[in-house]
Amino acid sequence: MSPFLGEFDLAVVGGGICGLAHALAGARRGMRVVVIERDAQANGASVRNFGFVTVTGQQRGEWWRRAMRSREIWAEVAQAAGIRVEHRGLAVAARRPEAAAVLEAFRGTEMGTTCELLTRDAAASRFPMLRTDDLQAVLASPHELRVESRVAVPALSLWLAEAHNVTFLYQTLATAVTPPVVETTRGAIRAALSVVCPGDDFLGLYPERLAAYGLTRCKLHMVRVGSAVGAPRFNSAVMSDLGLVRYLGYSELPEAAALKKRLEAEQGEHLANGVHLIVVQSEDGSLVVGDSHHYAATPDPFGPDSVDELIMKEFRQVVAWPMPAIRERWIGTYASASNRLMLIDRASDTVRLVVITSGTGASTAFAIAEEVIDELTTRSQPA
Ligand SMILES: Cc1cc2nc3c(=O)[nH]c(=O)nc-3n(C[C@H](O)[C@H](O)[C@H](O)COP(=O)(O)OP(=O)(O)OC[C@H]3O[C@@H](n4cnc5c(N)ncnc54)[C@H](O)[C@@H]3O)c2cc1C
Numbered sequence: 001m002s003p004f005l006g007e008f009d010l011a012v013v014g015g016g017i018c019g020l021a022h023a024l025a026g027a028r029r030g031m032r033v034v035v036i037e038r039d040a041q042a043n044g045a046s047v048r049n050f051g052f053v054t055v056t057g058q059q060r061g062e063w064w065r066r067a068m069r070s071r072e073i074w075a076e077v078a079q080a081a082g083i084r085v086e087h088r089g090l091a092v093a094a095r096r097p098e099a100a101a102v103l104e105a106f107r108g109t110e111m112g113t114t115c116e117l118l119t120r121d122a123a124a125s126r127f128p129m130l131r132t133d134d135l136q137a138v139l140a141s142p143h144e145l146r147v148e149s150r151v152a153v154p155a156l157s158l159w160l161a162e163a164h165n166v167t168f169l170y171q172t173l174a175t176a177v178t179p180p181v182v183e184t185t186r187g188a189i190r191a192a193l194s195v196v197c198p199g200d201d202f203l204g205l206y207p208e209r210l211a212a213y214g215l216t217r218c219k220l221h222m223v224r225v226g227s228a229v230g231a232p233r234f235n236s237a238v239m240s241d242l243g244l245v246r247y248l249g250y251s252e253l254p255e256a257a258a259l260k261k262r263l264e265a266e267q268g269e270h271l272a273n274g275v276h277l278i279v280v281q282s283e284d285g286s287l288v289v290g291d292s293h294h295y296a297a298t299p300d301p302f303g304p305d306s307v308d309e310l311i312m313k314e315f316r317q318v319v320a321w322p323m324p325a326i327r328e329r330w331i332g333t334y335a336s337a338s339n340r341l342m343l344i345d346r347a348s349d350t351v352r353l354v355v356i357t358s359g360t361g362a363s364t365a366f367a368i369a370e371e372v373i374d375e376l377t378t379r380s381q382p383a
Contacts, residue, residue: 003187010194013174018356019035069370070366074366086283093240099137129235
C-alpha cells in the first residue's frame with residue numbers, strides 16, 4: 001500500500017501558471033491546497049514565455065475580460081510576492097497603412113476606449129525604442145504588465161507556500177485520480193476537489209478524455225538580445241504589423257483582411273513560420289524577442305537559425321537597437337487546439353481538467369482559475 005501523504009481540500013496537478021492560479025484561487029477561499037509537480041521546479045511553458053500579461057489583442061468578449069481580470073490579479077500578486085514588474089503597457093507599431101487601419105478600427109471598439117492612437121511624431125517621443133522611418137501610427141495600451149517568468153513563477157510558488165500555506169510536492173508524478181484519492185509516485189493524497197493542469201501532457205492523466213478535444217502542440221522559438229550602450233530603456237512591450245493578423249482581438253476585425261493580403265505578399269515566409277514580433281525588456285536591459293509557431297503532435301527539439309533570423313529581421317525593422325546580438329536561445333511548447341482557446345473538462349463532480357489551448361495562459365490563467373474554483377465549490381457533489 002502506498003504511503004498516505006495527507007488530506008487536503010484541493011489537489012492541483014501541475015506547477016505551471018495554470019496550476020498556481022488554481023492553488024491561489026483555492027487558498028483565497030480558505031482551502032488547504034497541495035500542488036503536485038513532476039519536475040524539480042516548473043520547467044514548461046510558464047517559465048519559457050515572455051511573461052507578457054497581454055490584454056489588448058486578446059479575443060473580444062470573454063477572453064479579453066479574462067485577461068483584464070488576470071492582469072488585475074497579477075498586479076496584486078506581484079506586489080504581495082515581491083515580483084518585479086519590468087514594465088507596463090504595450091506599443092503596437094503599425095508600419096503599413098493597412099495596419100494603421102486595423103489599429104484605428106480597434107480603437108473604435110469597446111476594447112480600445114482606454115487605448116490611445118498616436119501619430120508618428122507623438123509616438124517618437126513617447127516610445128524612443130521604436131524606429132520611426134516607416135512608422136504610420138502606434139496604438140498605446142495601458143493594460144499590460146511584464147514579469148520575468150523564470151523568476152516570477154518560482155517566486156509565486158514560494159509565496160503561495162509561505163503566505164497561503166500551500167503544500168508543494170516537487171519531483172512527484174500524479175499517476176491516477178480516483179476521487180477523493182490522488183495517487184502519486186510518492187504516495188496517496190486525499191482531496192475533496194482536484195484540478196488537473198497538465199500543460200501539454202495529454203497522456204498522463206485522463207488521456208481518453210483529453211483525446212476527445214483533438215489537441216496538438218505548438219513549438220515556439222525565443223531569443224534574448226543583449227543590452228547595448230546607448231540603447232533606449234523600454235517603457236512598454238512592443239508588437240508590430242505581424243501581430244495584428246495573429247491576435248484575435250485585431251485579426252477578427254474586418255479591416256485585418258487587407259493587411260493579411262499585403263503581408264502574404266510581402267512577408268509570406270514570416271506567416272508560413274507563424275512569426276510575429278513581441279519584444280519585452282528585462283531588469284539588466286536585455287530584451288526577450290520572439291516568436292514563431294510550428295504545430296505537431298511531438299514537435300522536434302531543434303531550433304533552426306533561419307527561423308530566428310525571420311524574428312530578428314522583423315525586430316530590426318521595428319526596434320531602434322544598436323547592433324542587436326543574440327545572447328540566449330530557447331524553445332517552448334504549449335497545448336494547442338484549432339477550435340478553442342481553452343478547455344475545462346468535468347471529469348467527475350469533483351475533478352476538472354483545465355488546459356489552456358492557446359498561447360495566452362500567462363494572461364488568462366488567474367481568471368480561469370477563479371471561475372473553475374467558484375464552479376467546483378458551488379456545484380460539486382460528493383463523488
Ligand atoms: C515561448 C512561449 C511564449 C509564450 N508567450 C506568452 C505570452 O507572452 N503571454 C501569455 O499569456 N502566454 C504566453 N505563452 C503561453 C503560456 O506560457 C501558457 O499558456 C501557460 O504557461 C500554460 O501554463 P500551464 O500551467 O497550463 O502549462 P505548463 O507551464 O506547461 O505547466 C504544466 C505543468 O504540469 C506538470 N505536469 C503535467 N502532468 C503532470 C503529472 N501527471 N504530475 C505532475 N506534474 C505534471 C508539468 O511538469 C508542468 O510543469 C507562451 C508560451 C511559450 C511556450
